[in-house]
Amino acid sequence: MKEKLLVKNREIVTPGEILAEGMSYLPSGKSAREDEKIFATSLGLVNVKGRVIKVIPLAGRYVPRRGDSVVGKITAISKFGWRVDIKSPFDAELNVAEASNRYIDTKRVSLDKFFALGDHLLAGIIEISESGYIKLSARNRPYRRLGGGIVVNVSPSKIPRIIGKQGSMIRTLKDESKCEIIVGQNGWVWIKGEPEKEMKAIQAIKIIEKESHKSGLTDKVKKMLRGKS
Amino acid sequence: MGKRGETKLIVNGKRLDGRKLNELRPISIKAGVIPEADGSAMVSFGETIAIAAVYGPKKVLPKHLEEPDRAYLNILYDMASFSTSERNRPGPSRRSREISKVIREALAPAILLEKYPQTNIDVFIEIINANAGTRTTAINAASVALADAGIEMRDMVASVAAGKIDGKVVIDLFQDEDNFGTADLPAAVIPRTKEITLLQLDGDLTKAEFKEMRKMVFDACKKISELQRNALKEKYKTESQGGDL
Numbered sequence: 495m496k497e498k499l500l501v502k503n504r505e506i507v508t509p510g511e512i513l514a515e516g517m518s519y520l521p522s523g524k525s526a527r528e529d530e531k532i533f534a535t536s537l538g539l540v541n542v543k544g545r546v547i548k549v550i551p552l553a554g555r556y557v558p559r560r561g562d563s564v565v566g567k568i569t570a571i572s573k574f575g576w577r578v579d580i581k582s583p584f585d586a587e588l589n590v591a592e593a594s595n596r597y598i599d600t601k602r603v604s605l606d607k608f609f610a611l612g613d614h615l616l617a618g619i620i621e622i623s624e625s626g627y628i629k630l631s632a633r634n635r636p637y638r639r640l641g642g643g644i645v646v647n648v649s650p651s652k653i654p655r656i657i658g659k660q661g662s663m664i665r666t667l668k669d670e671s672k673c674e675i676i677v678g679q680n681g682w683v684w685i686k687g688e689p690e691k692e693m694k695a696i697q698a699i700k701i702i703e704k705e706s707h708k709s710g711l712t713d714k715v716k717k718m719l720r721g722k723s
Numbered sequence: 724m725g726k727r728g729e730t731k732l733i734v735n736g737k738r739l740d741g742r743k744l745n746e747l748r749p750i751s752i753k754a755g756v757i758p759e760a761d762g763s764a765m766v767s768f769g770e771t772i773a774i775a776a777v778y779g780p781k782k783v784l785p786k787h788l789e790e791p792d793r794a795y796l797n798i799l800y801d802m803a804s805f806s807t808s809e810r811n812r813p814g815p816s817r818r819s820r821e822i823s824k825v826i827r828e829a830l831a832p833a834i835l836l837e838k839y840p841q842t843n844i845d846v847f848i849e850i851i852n853a854n855a856g857t858r859t860t861a862i863n864a865a866s867v868a869l870a871d872a873g874i875e876m877r878d879m880v881a882s883v884a885a886g887k888i889d890g891k892v893v894i895d896l897f898q899d900e901d902n903f904g905t906a907d908l909p910a911a912v913i914p915r916t917k918e919i920t921l922l923q924l925d926g927d928l929t930k931a932e933f934k935e936m937r938k939m940v941f942d943a944c945k946k947i948s949e950l951q952r953n954a955l956k957e958k959y960k961t962e963s964q965g966g967d968l
Contacts, residue, residue: 506955506956506959506960508870508879508951508952508955508956509870509875509876509877509878509879510833510876510877510878510879510913510914510915510948511952512915524875528877528916533877533878533915535835535875535876535877536870536873536874536875536876537870537871537873537955551873552873552959553761553762553871553872553873554761554872554873554874555761555779555780555781555873583779583780583781583782583839583841583842583843584782584841624840625841626840626841651873
């Protein structure tokens with residue numbers, strides 16, 4: 495069979511679209527091989543690097559991965575830890591041993607001194623099993639409890655755009671809005687500052703989410719945050 | 724109009740709505756019509772309109788429905804009470820439950836359910852206006868909505884009905900042809916692999932007629948599949964210049 499690449503770099507593809515023919519190309523990301531053809535399995539952008547064809551998804555819910563730092567919400571307190579909603583199909587667990595660098599005596603102190611029901615926190619995923627068990631850690635900085643502030647829900651596929659190249663977008667957001675902003679890989683963004691500034695930062699994030707594929711977005715956001723309205 | 728098979732449905736080689744025998748109704752597809760859903764689509768075939776919304780993958784509730792190795796696909800087909808000329812009693816019916824099941828079986832082979840173990844994918848389909856071919860329009864809408872939600876699939880399912888009116892084989896029946904024609908064959912196809920995932924038949928056919936219908940359905944589904952892909956790309960078209968990801 496002939497070797498043939500059927501798509502261009504950065505092209506939008508839909509599920510089932512054939513990307514390449516021939517055995518020398520390799521599928522990666524949201525693509526797969528069937529017989530001698532490689533096809534996309536999800537709506538996404540094509541990224542061709544040499545012989546590797548990768549499809550980066552444009553939509554979809556958060557899929558937890560080890561090493562991700564996520565913004566979560568405490569949904570239950572058990573005897574030896576917390577249950578945390580991290581916007582994935584499965585709840586994550588935060589054990590007392592992973593909550594603080596100090597020793598926590600569960601007989602003496604109540605656990606809600608550290609994280610109470612409904613609290614938000616920044617935590618890292620340290621373990622993930624095939625059966626859907628997710629283990630979190632909040633022992634070391636920057637992982638911590640997020641007191642006050644607002645949490646905004648963003649599509650997880652737009653998170654790279656909110657951070658920007660080498661963090662350019664998130665730096666602009668923080669500098670111009672004068673808010674503390676923490677971006678979780680799961681699509682929750684925590685914002686804390688003066689109430690009006692918080693609202694502005696939220697507006698800016700909504701703009702980024704809506705126009706995530708347009709160029710010159712950093713300047714637009716800068717302009718919007720400096721403007722009066 | 725008269726009884727089944729007695730009325731003239733083809734006049735001067737054209738159908739009552741002016742179409743040729745192998746011509747589809749005007750089709751419009753729009754992706755992402757419901758912002759709160761993970762994925763959504765509105766599809767219309769002539770006067771038949773379906774809206775589909777996809778939620779998930781999410782937790783399975785009640786828990787006993789959970790499957791250890793793949794996602795639990797839940798489809799709910801419903802006709803709005805105002806969708807038909809005679810008011811339709813709202814809520815689930817024997818008919819809508821059966822069609823939900825049939826649609827589930829038409830879509831499931833195309834979805835990579837094993838990528839989402841122990842989760843639930845919900846697909847809600849509402850028929851806003853019915854003018855024959857609601858199950859096929861529903862499948863087309865659900866398929867676009869699933870892709871819009873970023874669910875991994877082997878291909879997008881395309882669906883259309885073939886039929887027999889005045890002894891001639893035609894594609895994509897509308898209400899009068901469905902009521903007074905002599906056969907109706909709704910089908911769903913995975914275009915890339917040429918698999919048939921839905922095939923129902925109401926009426927009598929000869930072997931030759933069936934073969935002709937099969938060919939017509941595959942040709943039509945190829946066109947529909949193209950329109951589905953364009954609709955999804957259209958959603959991102961205005962956004963896709965520059966930017967980094």
